[in-house]
Amino acid sequence: MSRENSYVSIRDVGKVYPSPHGEVTALEDINLDIHNHEFVSLLGPSGCGKSTLLKCLAGLEKATKGEILIQDQPVVGPPDDMGVVFQRDILLDWRNILDNVLLITEFRRLDRSKYEDKARALLGRFGLQGFENRHPWELSGGMRQRASICRALLDDPELLLMDEPFGALDAMTRDDLNLELARLWQDTQKTVLFITHSIPEAVFLSDRVVVMSRNPGRIDEVLQVDLPRPRHLSVRESPEFGAYVSHLRQRFAQLGIVHGD
Amino acid sequence: MDWIRKNDKLISVVAVLVVTVLVWEVLCWYFEARDFILPAPSRIIMEWAEAPGYFLKHAGYTLMTTLVGFALAVVLGVAMAVGIVHSVFLDRTLYTLLVALNSVPKVALAPLFVIWMGTGSEPKIAIALMIAIFSIVIDTVLGLRSADSDMINMARAARASKLQILMKIRFPMALASMFAGMKVGISFALIGAIVGEFVAGETGLGHVILLSQGMFDTPRAFVAIVILGIMGTLLFYMVEVAERILLPWHVSQRSAHTH
Numbered sequence A: 001m002s003r004e005n006s007y008v009s010i011r012d013v014g015k016v017y018p019s020p021h022g023e024v025t026a027l028e029d030i031n032l033d034i035h036n037h038e039f040v041s042l043l044g045p046s047g048c049g050k051s052t053l054l055k056c057l058a059g060l061e062k063a064t065k066g067e068i069l070i071q072d073q074p075v076v077g078p079p080d081d082m083g084v085v086f087q088r089d090i091l092l093d094w095r096n097i098l099d100n101v102l103l104i105t106e107f108r109r110l111d112r113s114k115y116e117d118k119a120r121a122l123l124g125r126f127g128l129q130g131f132e133n134r135h136p137w138e139l140s141g142g143m144r145q146r147a148s149i150c151r152a153l154l155d156d157p158e159l160l161l162m163d164e165p166f167g168a169l170d171a172m173t174r175d176d177l178n179l180e181l182a183r184l185w186q187d188t189q190k191t192v193l194f195i196t197h198s199i200p201e202a203v204f205l206s207d208r209v210v211v212m213s214r215n216p217g218r219i220d221e222v223l224q225v226d227l228p229r230p231r232h233l234s235v236r237e238s239p240e241f242g243a244y245v246s247h248l249r250q251r252f253a254q255l256g257i258v259h260g261d
Numbered sequence B: 001m002d003w004i005r006k007n008d009k010l011i012s013v014v015a016v017l018v019v020t021v022l023v024w025e026v027l028c029w030y031f032e033a034r035d036f037i038l039p040a041p042s043r044i045i046m047e048w049a050e051a052p053g054y055f056l057k058h059a060g061y062t063l064m065t066t067l068v069g070f071a072l073a074v075v076l077g078v079a080m081a082v083g084i085v086h087s088v089f090l091d092r093t094l095y096t097l098l099v100a101l102n103s104v105p106k107v108a109l110a111p112l113f114v115i116w117m118g119t120g121s122e123p124k125i126a127i128a129l130m131i132a133i134f135s136i137v138i139d140t141v142l143g144l145r146s147a148d149s150d151m152i153n154m155a156r157a158a159r160a161s162k163l164q165i166l167m168k169i170r171f172p173m174a175l176a177s178m179f180a181g182m183k184v185g186i187s188f189a190l191i192g193a194i195v196g197e198f199v200a201g202e203t204g205l206g207h208v209i210l211l212s213q214g215m216f217d218t219p220r221a222f223v224a225i226v227i228l229g230i231m232g233t234l235l236f237y238m239v240e241v242a243e244r245i246l247l248p249w250h251v252s253q254r255s256a257h258t259h
Ligand SMILES: Nc1ncnc2c1ncn2[C@@H]1O[C@H](COP(=O)(O)OP(=O)(O)OP(=O)(O)O)[C@@H](O)[C@H]1O
Pocket: A017, A018, A019, A024, A025, A026, A044, A045, A046, A047, A048, A049, A050, A051, A052, A053
């Protein structure tokens, strides 16, 4: 059943939410394989079920149909080897940045002292050295999101799930973080599922872009992005990059989704 | 100048109190009010100075009753709230009952406690507890439920257990709401203690007031009332100081908004 090299296998997945106004079909017939060390983006309009798919994959919601395998094991709860970054940074206001990053050592009963150097190194890598003892409310939005990325990376998970992590940031901070994430992927070769609304962001970061449509949430198209790596921001000026972006824009236009950016 | 700016709230409170006391004194003197109708502040202070030990003893008793009742209300109330949040059964039964009973004037139940528990300090503590516990349970439940679902998901994704989520996420997030409940609760505990002393017993400031009424000794009643006012204020600030120590992030954000 499982394909070679496929780290995540999503098979015929459907998700129906019960709600007071009748059932909401958030996902239907989702089939997707994510290979080892692959960077895959989910791109789609608001409400097409991107977060739902991520939550099913993270074991936070149960799919109502089909199955999800991670390394051939069915997902029943949050897997061990996974880090998640959400749209909001959701740092704990009562802990300093270092303690926020070290949070999972407490959840998983790991030896904190072994992870402290790692946490500091991660914070350093994301430009947060010197802010270890600050509290989240003393940091800017971009710094907070960097800290929450460090938190997700602390135990060096093989699978990284990111749900619109840069959606709330301004364009400049967003460029910075895109670049840092591209470098991180280059260095660590993690398997990443990345959700975004931004077409250029998806093209810049991904090996493949999965386009979703709405009502119900389905996969419309999977686009392979063959831009050379490592990628720098200047790749966005290249004609190939422009071609991918305009292809995706047209696809959304055909789907009847006006997509501004 | 800096000191004035930092303590502007305190200074305005003191100023209002001083002016009120002065106006009161002048009016009593001007209208020649008789002591048993309305004693002047100077007369109240004299009364207090005549028997400081007597008032101290009764105030100590009331304070003890209030604090024990309040402490029990916090421990029991928080335990009940945790149960309610984690059990649908307790939510349907206990919580529904508590919310319904909250609107009943609980003071009316005070005499029953004397029947059940006698005239010692037990019924007074029980009444203080009963009156204080409602706001603590209700606000703690509210706080525990308000924990943001993204944050819970973040913890679950990191494989936190239910207990860890309760201790490390839900509780800290609920603290602000819990303190709101406790600030109401501490004032209610004092009311409960006084009501208990009104109903039965030979000690406490409530008893002093009742005794003074029998003897038309209004100055003495006023001393008790003034002490109660001071005590209530100090108890309230005690909870607020605890909040400041335990929730620096919350308090700092609040003051950041007001400035
Ligand atoms: N817990 C829930 N209960 C009921 N319906 C839900 C729930 N969560 C999501 N939905 C519905 O499922 C659909 C997909 O939601 P989802 O959050 O996955 O969309 P999304 O693609 O992440 O959107 P966005 O880009 O705005 O974040 C929506 O119609 C939403 O209303």
